Amino acid sequence: MNDPQVYLRKLSAFSRQLAREGLAVGPAETADAARVLILVGLEDRERVKTALCTVYAKSREEQLVFGKCFDGFFLSREAMEAQAKARLEERQALERRRREAEELLNLNGKPLDLTEQQRRAYASMPDEARQRLTGFLDKYRQTAERNPKLYGEFIHSVFTRAILEQQMLLEDAGLGGEAADPDIGLMYRDISQFKDTEIPRAVAILQTVARQVNASLSARRRAQAHTGKLDFRRTIRLGLETGGSFHRLRYRRKRGRKKHLVILCDVSGSMMQFSEFALRFIQSLNQASDSSRVFLFSETVVEADPFRLENMDLFRDYVRQSGVYGRGTDLGAALTHLCASRPPVLGQSTTLLILSDSKTIDQNRAVQALLEAQRQAGRVIWLNPIPQRKWQYLRSVQTMAAVCAMAPCATLQELTAALSGRPFGLL
């Protein structure tokens, strides 16, 4: 090494980059990394990568982040040149598209009334999407002469949809991770998009995660189990082992106060896969609640037989037999049924979990019923399988989210976070 300062500066910059990516990197890690570099040398790139990974990454997930950061930060000369060339070409292509957009997006010589975000989105769209959008604009151009206002609104809706479609491509964001670690990839994929062949693996992952959450809830409960009052009987019994000297004290345990769960589960066609996973997960969380009751609903509502739910592999058959499958969704009727049930289903020690995408008939009635359910239950949490980035486009979601706590649960990772973390966690 000619000038160690150069390497140290680069290492420090690399540490900052890793910290920005969410790794817990501090001066101690950077110092260790510097020592490691001196030990292993810089001749073998893979060896340097492994050695630094040992110091910086402290979990499987962090290893994946580290790998990407390292490959992006420490480039070979050829890779750097290729990257610079690619960036230049990309910039030129973007500029060309912007110019094309200026020419194309006009009506009778006047530029269309589009926001800067819409213009930028048009320029950065893939060719296929751009052609489709231009085709739309041309097809309905005659309308512009008859009713310019209507045409303007139409253009805005077409652009909104095109941008939304681009955003939806992000649903496959987990695929990159899947190549490196299939389990991590599956955690970040949309549950409703799982293929049949992937479901057994997803179930196995869910069971592992449930075991982890249970263990951590159990440990947390044990840690809080101490009341501070002496348990004389156990202390005396223990003291007998040492001739009646009470040097090891035992305290009374706190009584666990688990919650009662009422799960209202939408089993309309589009919700089936999500409901199956969510229910399976909630049922596995035996540390989260004392008791649970499950209600399945579409247009009507039925209480699920707990013994039948124990075998989740037969969930779909069971739902079909129950007669609620394949109908429309009426959340208002389901909630009204719950609120009016006698003996009461909801109470102050009850947490009501609603698993639904919020698409329902008679939304006003559903909102009124939700308000009543919230008054009766101690807590209402809505688990919504629609990705959070789409919420802003859906009025029904916005309305329901304004009334009760709503957590996004499109992926297994979000589902785990929603049920075990704050602020929605069951504990």
Add this chain to the structure above:
Amino acid sequence: MTLEELKEKMDEAHYVYDETLATVLYVALALGRPLLIEGAAGVGKTEVAKVMAAALDRDLVRLQCYEGLDESKALYEWNYQKQLLAIQISREAGSEAQTRQLFSDEYLLERPLLRSIRSEKPVVLLIDEIDKADEEFEAFLLELLSEMQVTIPEIGTVKARSIPLVVLTSNRARPLSEALRRRCAYLYIDYPSLDKELAILRGKLPHVDDRLCVQVATAVQKLRSSQTILKKPSIAETLDWAAALEALGIRELTPDVLVKTGGFLLKNNEDLAALARQEPDGHCGRCGQ
């Protein structure tokens, strides 16, 4: 010790390793950091500690973690019975009897953690399945892992006489705390590749026919890549299976043999049923040749 020297020592211990594993072990040793190893059950996490003990010619001190493990089982405990007897004797003999210092080494029962840091010769300390211990125990370990010392209220701080190589293993049954992770070098062990598994089979079971080893390794690789098998077979199970086939006098791995002896590899009913449902040559190692 250089990396090459470490590799030589692992070769001498007949341990099959790849470049990544060797580099990580070298870094952990060189920095004097505890090594946290994660991975599925049966991929050889515990074996790393055993091999390092053999390669470095050190004693292996093992602490098996479980729910409810506390410092009296892991670090130290006073020998209460002996202390009570001593008090009794001193009372009966009056001033003539020498009252011993009750909180001294004589009454101290060393547990694995204390034994490992008070050893004159450095040892390899294996803290196995740390994910099974409680979070409190994890917090208790922090002082030992970062400062190589422990505090005993009656005695004070006990500093390490020799620095042990600490190896922690976890099956990821629960997430470990950030504080613990930060103090360790990290290694994730995945299931081995075909070549590595074959090398392990040849190394551990030299008497087994090489052709059968290839078939076994190929079949296990296929089972692991199958979506329908939930609990993937581990290396230990591969070794058991190969040894069982050898003991049964089987020279050729056929689909029928695979289904009949599948219990050595797959340990739950659903997986065995899935294996039986597969097409005849589905997982059989022969088709991989």
